[in-house]
Amino acid sequence: xxxxxxxxxxxxxxxxxxxxxxxxxxxxxxxxxxxxxxxxxxxxxxxxxxxxxxxxxxxxxxxxxxxxxxxxxxxxxxxxxxxxxxxxxxxxxxxxxxxxxxxxxxxxxxxxxxxxxxxxxxxxxxxxxxxxxxxxxxxxxxxxxxxxxxxxxxxxxxxxxxxxxxxxxxxxxxxxxxxxxxxxxxxxxxxxxxxx
Amino acid sequence: xxxxxxxxxxxxxxxxxxxxxxxxxxxxxxxxxxxxxxxxxxxxxxxxxxxxxxxxxxxxxxxxxxxxxxxxxxxxxxxxxxxxxxxxxxxxxxxxxxxxxxxxxxxxxxxxxxxxxxxxxxxxxxxxxxxxxxxxxxxxxxxxxxxxxxxxxxxxxxxxxxxxxxxxxxxxxxxxxxxxxxxxxxxxxxxxxxxx
Numbered sequence: 001x002x003x004x005x006x007x008x009x010x011x012x013x014x015x016x017x018x019x020x021x022x023x024x025x026x027x028x029x030x031x032x033x034x035x036x037x038x039x040x041x042x043x044x045x046x047x048x049x050x051x052x053x054x055x056x057x058x059x060x061x062x063x064x065x066x067x068x069x070x071x072x073x074x075x076x077x078x079x080x081x082x083x084x085x086x087x088x089x090x091x092x093x094x095x096x097x098x099x100x101x102x103x104x105x106x107x108x109x110x111x112x113x114x115x116x117x118x119x120x121x122x123x124x125x126x127x128x129x130x131x132x133x134x135x136x137x138x139x140x141x142x143x144x145x146x147x148x149x150x151x152x153x154x155x156x157x158x159x160x161x162x163x164x165x166x167x168x169x170x171x172x173x174x175x176x177x178x179x180x181x182x183x184x185x186x187x188x189x190x191x192x193x194x195x196x
Numbered sequence: 197x198x199x200x201x202x203x204x205x206x207x208x209x210x211x212x213x214x215x216x217x218x219x220x221x222x223x224x225x226x227x228x229x230x231x232x233x234x235x236x237x238x239x240x241x242x243x244x245x246x247x248x249x250x251x252x253x254x255x256x257x258x259x260x261x262x263x264x265x266x267x268x269x270x271x272x273x274x275x276x277x278x279x280x281x282x283x284x285x286x287x288x289x290x291x292x293x294x295x296x297x298x299x300x301x302x303x304x305x306x307x308x309x310x311x312x313x314x315x316x317x318x319x320x321x322x323x324x325x326x327x328x329x330x331x332x333x334x335x336x337x338x339x340x341x342x343x344x345x346x347x348x349x350x351x352x353x354x355x356x357x358x359x360x361x362x363x364x365x366x367x368x369x370x371x372x373x374x375x376x377x378x379x380x381x382x383x384x385x386x387x388x389x390x391x392x
Contacts, residue, residue: 006377009246014340016242017225020235029213039216042238045266046212050205050308063259070241070262112246144210181202 005109012107018077025083025157026142031149037073037081040141044069047137054177057129068123068134071116075100084142084167085159094124126173136174140182143168147185151194161190201305208303214273221279221353222338227345233269233277236337240265243333250373253325264319264330267312271296280338280363281355290320322369332370336378339364343381347390357386 022037045066052062073081078100082088105116122128126135143164146154154164164186172179189195218233241262248258269277274296278284301312318324322331342350350360360382368375385391 006250006373010340010377013239013243013246014225014344017239017341017344019238020224020231021226021228028216029210030217032217035216036235038238039232039234042215042234042241042266043209043213045238045241045262047209049263049266050209050304054202063262066241066259066262066266067245070238070245108246144206145213148210148213177202181206 008107008109009112012104015104015107016074016077019074022073022076022081024081024142025153026145027149027152029145029148031152035145037076041070041073043141044072044134044137047140048134051137051175051178052133054175055129055133056173056175057133060129060133064119064130065134065137067119068130069137071120072123072134072138074104075120077104083157084139085157085163097124129174133174136171136178139168139171140178143171143182143185147189147194150192151189154189154195159195161186161195164195204303204305205308208300211300211303212270212273215270218269218272218277220277220338222341222349223345225341225344227348231341233272237266237269239337240268240330240333243336244330247333247371247374248329250371251325251329252369252371253329256325256329260315260326261330261333263315264326265333267316268319268330268334270300271316273300279353280335281353281359293320325370329370332367332374335364335367336374339367339378339381343385343390346388347385350385350391354392356392357382360391 019041020036020038023034024037024040026035027033028035048062048065048069052060052065075097079093079096082093101117101120105113108116123131123134126132142153146152165183168182168186169179171182186195215237216232216234219230220233220236222231223229224231244258244261244265248256248261271293275289275292278289297313297316301309301316304312319327319330322328338349342348361379364378364382365375367378382391
């Protein structure tokens with residue numbers, strides 16, 4: 001049984017390698033290519049490690065936020081990336097992602113499957129302090145990359161400034177400090193003509 | 197001062213985006229392209245999360261191992277990737293990487309700089325239980341990808357089986373269970389003709 005458990009874990013680890021081939025709408029900072037979900041997840045986890053002091057809740061469990069960062073996009077192996085400004089139906093997205101979570105985390109031994117699905121659902125619900133801060137970092141990353149690439153994904157997808165401000169204002173639910181910073185960058189992007 | 201601290205942290209976060217452009221010798225599991233350090237670091241941290249029960253030391257601080265996974269290759273932004281079978285001078289590699297650590301982690305506020313350098317040095321020294329398990333995962337990843345890609349980086353770089361076994365046997369210092377598994381894969385790779 002022990003051997004079988006390791007075999008399941010290894011199969012999961014090889015399966016999630018596919019996250020390296022799920023591409024997003026945002027380019028990496030040197031603007032040479034689109035970012036993939038695996039490297040985005042790494043960057044998210046690094047932001048949690050470095051920016052934890054700026055969470056609205058000072059008693060946040062930052063290890064949980066890091067774990068959310070690592071696993072939050074794994075469902076996109078099956079469900080694909082949904083652009084944050086796409087206006088796609090949340091319900092449709094949830095149904096696809098929920099099925100993906102069952103299949104992919106279902107490769108793991110039962111206890112770990114339950115643990116990973118619970119962590120992903122907590123992230124999705126955005127109700128706990130950890131999930132709110134995690135959601136803030138998930139949005140902050142693309143704002144930083146867009147600012148660095150002169151608004152690449154905002155321009156390519158014709159996203160106007162008021163929509164960028166509206167969608168990203170939810171950063172404030174996890175961190176008022178980081179939202180102040182992101183808002184400043186977005187306003188400066190308008191001044192510089194990176195965004196309409 | 198608070199604002200200045202956040203500014204330093206954001207600058208660091210943008211700087212480390214460059215890790216997405218540092219390529220390794222191993223290809224991703226579908227063999228379409230080389231893996232980069234950022235996605236490798238994500239995969240490493242995921243392995244820590246999933247495989248922690250197999251560490252030789254059951255009392256290991258797995259959060260520290262995850263953090264080691266996230267930061268262990270950041271120095272390669274300046275120093276470049278050193279192929280594990282290259283036989284490059286360890287001393288020369290260390291000098292370059294140490295200078296890189298000072299520059300890159302030096303972008304952070306002083307306290308975080310010290311924390312990150314200490315964590316990286318602990319990983320490099322491979323003396324603590326956490327560093328030994330982290331080093332095991334850092335090696336296990338390429339073994340899994342090589343097995344999946346029919347020995348791609350071993351073949352491309354003419355690495356013979358005895359050298360693969362010798363270099364990876366250190367996995368056992370962090371996890372005897374994972375070394376047993378990796379050894380089995382390497383031996384099977386020889387049988388299948390993936391490796392000489």
